[in-house]
Amino acid sequence: MAIIKITGEEALKRKGTTDWDTLDALTDEQIADAAKNDPDSDLPSDEALKNFKRGPVKKPTEK
Structure with missing residues (x-):
């Protein structure tokens, strides 16, 4: 597929x-199942999620 501007x-x-009607009708479970079964998906495992660390929270700077 070519990229066009x-x-x-x-x-x-x-x-x-x-x-959009079909998409809106999907349940959270159906969406999660679709993501888990998508060979192109790179969802982290439950074990990997346990090792995630929260990054520092920084206040926005004034302009």
Whole structure:
């Protein structure tokens, strides 16, 4: 698939192919199952999640 550049105005005119009604009808469990069964997904295991560390929280700087 080739990458093409379009303007923001052109993007707003295009109609997507997403079936939002079907997507909205999915349960959290169905979404999780789909992600787990997707061969391209790189979801961390429960063991890996236990080893995640929270990064430092920094306050935004004034401009």
